[in-house]
Amino acid sequence: MYLLIPAAGMGKRMGSDRNKLLLTLLGKSLLSWTLLAAETSQTIDWIGIIGQPYDFPEFKRILETVSINKPVELIQGGATRQKSVYNGLQALPQAAKRVLIHDGARCLVTPNLLDRCAEELLTCQGLIAGIPVKDTIKIVDSNRFIQDTPNRANLWAAQTPQGFEVNLLKDCHQKGYQLGWQVTDDAALFEKCQLPVKIVEGEETNLKVTTPVDLAIAEFILKQRLTE
Numbered sequence: 220m221y222l223l224i225p226a227a228g229m230g231k232r233m234g235s236d237r238n239k240l241l242l243t244l245l246g247k248s249l250l251s252w253t254l255l256a257a258e259t260s261q262t263i264d265w266i267g268i269i270g271q272p273y274d275f276p277e278f279k280r281i282l283e284t285v286s287i288n289k290p291v292e293l294i295q296g297g298a299t300r301q302k303s304v305y306n307g308l309q310a311l312p313q314a315a316k317r318v319l320i321h322d323g324a325r326c327l328v329t330p331n332l333l334d335r336c337a338e339e340l341l342t343c344q345g346l347i348a349g350i351p352v353k354d355t356i357k358i359v360d361s362n363r364f365i366q367d368t369p370n371r372a373n374l375w376a377a378q379t380p381q382g383f384e385v386n387l388l389k390d391c392h393q394k395g396y397q398l399g400w401q402v403t404d405d406a407a408l409f410e411k412c413q414l415p416v417k418i419v420e421g422e423e424t425n426l427k428v429t430t431p432v433d434l435a436i437a438e439f440i441l442k443q444r445l446t447e
Contacts, residue, residue: 220262220337221315222380223307226250226270226278226323227296238274240323242434245441249428250278251285252326252441258287259330262337263319265289269296269307304405305392311385317341318388320405321380324428327440332422333380339419340382345409347382348421349375378421381405387414 226240240250247255250268257263266289268278275293282291294310296303304320311318317340321328332348339346352374358367381404391408394400402408406416424440426433 220340221265221267221311221318221385222257222263222333223267223269223294223304223311223318223320224250224253224257224323225296225300225303225307225320226268226274227303228300228324238270238277239428240326241274241277244326244428244434244437245445247285248281249326250323251281253321253323253328254281254285254287256328256330256333257321258285258289260333260337261330262334263289265312265315266291267294267307267310268292268323269294269303271296299401300404301392301395301402301408305396308385308389308392315385317382318385319380319382322427325379325425326428327422327424327426327437328380329422329425332425336380336382336419339417343417344387344414345381345383345406346417346419347404347406348378348380348425349418350378350421350423350425352376375418377404377406378425378427379404383409 241248244252257266270278272295278293294307297306319336336346336348352371355371356369356374357365360366388405391412394412395408400411409416428434428437
């Protein structure tokens with residue numbers, strides 16, 4: 220299985236002046252923890268890291284430190300996540316028929332989740348990891364008045380990895396570019412193209428590290444794992 224890791228963003232909500240994936244968690248960068256999960260995965264054979272060229276020297280140092288034995292390619296990203304993934308798809312080896320896309324900021328992903336998604340992708344055209352929503356969700360207007368309360372039983376919180384047939388996802392990205400679609404994940408492009416996307420049960424601990432509070436929670440979870 221081929222894996223793309225979007226890692227081209229900045230840490231604005233983290234209050235950082237650099238790529239937040241270079242921040243450390245228990246002595247290792249966030250990107251390092253993501254790469255270690257991919258290295259341990261039984262199904263991932265190739266890794267593409269999508270980033271900005273000014274971060275590449277640091278990415279290379281990280282790769283040397285964590286001793287990744289699988290092929291890794293650094294791919295230049297774009298101004299948005301959508302453009303970065305588009306660039307990543309173009310850089311995939313020709314042999315790639317299916318691809319997993321996993322945000323580097325979800326550095327607590329387990330090899331088991333990567334493997335479960337990779338195996339499930341052999342049976343469908345597209346999928347995402349997700350978990351059932353526990354909170355009651357409110358739909359509000361621009362003035363923050365509640366307009367509706369959707370049935371929680373039908374709501375899932377999207378995570379990554381997300382996986383797709385490569386040619387279908389390339390077509391969706393191309394159509395999105397032509398029509399000016401702006402989306403926050405690749406599953407949304409599939410949905411707009413009326414292609415089916417399956418949910419694979421994700422992990423409660425697979426949080427996205429976005430703020431300093433997230434970083435503290437991630438540290439707690441990692442300490443628990445190491446203790447166990």
